[in-house]
Amino acid sequence: MTENVVTTTGGRVRGTDSPRSEDGSVIVHRSIPYAAAPFGEHRFAAPAPAAPWDGVRDCTAFGPPAPQRPHLVGAAAWSPEMSGDCLTLSVWSSARPGDRAPVLVWIHGGAYIVGASSEPAYDGTRLAESGLVVVGVNYRVGFEGFGHVPGRPDNRGLLDQIAALRWVRDNIEGFGGDPGNVTVAGESAGAGSVVCLMAAPDARGLFRRAIAHSVPGDMITTGTARFIGERIARAAGVPYEAESLAALSPEKVLDAVDAVLADSPSGGFKPFTCFTPVVGGPELPEEPLAAIARGGAAGVDLLTGHNAHEFRLFTELGQEVRIDEEEVLHALVSRLGLRKDALEVYRGTLPGAPVRELFNAIQSDAMFCEYTARLAEAHVDGGGRAFFFLFAARSTVLGGRLGACHGLDLPFAFGNLDGDFGAFLFEGGPGEEHHALSARMIAAWRDFAATGDPGWPASTSAALSVKEWNTPDALHPELVAPARAVWAEVSLAPK
Known part of the structure; x- marks a missing residue:
């Protein structure tokens, strides 16, 4: 060169x-x-x-x-x-x-x-x-x-x-x-x-x-x-x-x-987009979860996971949203097609949580968490190797309201905590423990890309083994998410 x-x-x-x-x-x-x-x-x-x-x-x-x-x-x-x-x-x-x-x-x-x-x-x-x-x-x-x-x-x-x-x-x-x-x-x-x-x-x-x-x-x-x-x-x-x-x-x-x-109805929450991948044509003939569960990507190793408080990015930072009335939760559960006892289940997992926290938890599952977990399970069912993670390290700004929100994992995985985004997410800037977590995530991406092994056990048909990225990290033998039960009958097929 x-x-x-x-x-x-x-x-x-x-x-x-x-x-x-x-x-x-x-x-x-x-x-x-x-x-x-x-x-x-x-x-x-x-x-x-x-x-x-x-x-x-x-x-x-x-x-x-x-x-x-x-x-x-x-x-x-x-x-x-x-x-x-x-x-x-x-x-x-x-x-x-x-x-x-x-x-x-x-x-x-x-x-x-x-x-x-x-x-x-x-x-x-x-x-x-x-x-x-x-x-x-x-x-x-x-x-x-x-x-x-x-x-x-x-x-x-x-x-x-x-x-x-x-x-x-x-x-x-x-x-x-x-x-x-x-x-x-x-x-x-x-x-x-x-x-x-x-x-x-x-x-x-x-x-x-x-x-x-x-x-x-x-x-x-x-x-x-x-x-x-x-x-x-x-x-x-x-x-x-x-x-x-x-x-x-x-x-x-x-x-x-x-x-x-x-001009689109939004249920009180402004829609971001009307564009997503389109299923049914020659470019993407079959819904990905179905294709993957059949073994269509069995030869591809998969590393997947989500953040602990995904939707908080949108309610706490992205838009001015007032969510303090019980009716909002009932409307959300109905729109998503969840079981009638869904709110009781979520309240059981988040005792004493206000309406806003319950809304964020349900929307996090609806938009990101449930599909990500089903992806890992489908890949295992299809004969592929899947490694699962939960990113749980929390932002310290806005009184901690962002938590481990959507996108917070990115400056850690790329090693860019010293940039403007990293500085914004942590009062006084990220600490040594955050930089150490970033180094561990970089190493996991590197090792997975090089060998197919990020450093923790692969999931099995019996359970999703979970690497929790945090300060400090943890390893869980299975995904603990009791509220997933209310999603069991909900179809995530293209609409």
Whole structure:
């Protein structure tokens, strides 16, 4: 590697030393194109090959994210003036050609509507220093990536991710990585993407292991996706056809989506998104849990788990929400289809808890915890190896109200507690015990990516063995979650 230049299938790329590297060994190549800009003739189409270039392409700065609005924490700064060349990936590596280091491909979260691999929380320097080659992927989000467009493929965001994995297979050796030892990882919508990739026919053989933190259970059928697409076209004032939709600027599409969301019933809680993976087409023919339980991903090792207080991020930080009346809980239980004694069960697990805490606990299970646990169980049933964790370390800000909220695990797993996000989450900054926990999580990710063993027992058909990440850690022979009983008859199938 001369002057941080690597030869790829598209041409030569120049990177730069990572400014966060403590030992100076990590080189980062930012925003390498893995597919053509998804606009013009490629709008709403499957990703097309990126055009090759002559000479050395400068990849020392991040390029534009996919079109999005700053609706959620973590949204990337996008504007209509930016280039459409958003299908890029970035590589952090301290390895050199011939090293064949394990590869971790990161799929960012963001409710399938926001996010980018350039977010500081996803800086791969610390993981690269641990011995991994880290690849962060941008993909289409919102309507561009997951909206139903007549005559065009659904799940274009997933197809982008698959194209990026093919790029890794064909190019990662030049960065010192082993194309035969790839782990695909993600959190929240990124974890949902990972699970879909485990079930997607076109992703088969492109990765060996999977890491899925806080997996959301929201997926929709092609019929629902078509209904949403029709509403968006109507809001945009155009016929519901590919040519008319493709003629709209990304900003006009975002305006139409905002109009649809603003007009949607929310049960007192503003919806984040109407976009999720679509089940029923050739890209994702079968609901992932069913495919995985049948053994469709038995050869892929899985590391999955969730945080102890997932939903608090949204009620305590993300939105101003008043939840203090009993009727809110009854309406929630009814909407979710839980057993009639569900509130009694939750009260038994949280004695004396106020309405707000019970609401957060039920919503945490509804959005992330139950689906994540079922994923691990399905993978074991399908003959795969699954390792389960519970992240329980708590934030100290806002009087401790955030607890172990959604996303709190990310700065720990990436080793980025010294960034702005880490500073915000802990009064006076994270302590030694937090940095020690981060080091343990980095080691677990590294070891799992390298060998398939994160350092604790795999789950069995009898019980989910649980690694509790905390200060200090704990190991539990089984998942203790009495409230799961009220979810036993609730279907998590796409709606």
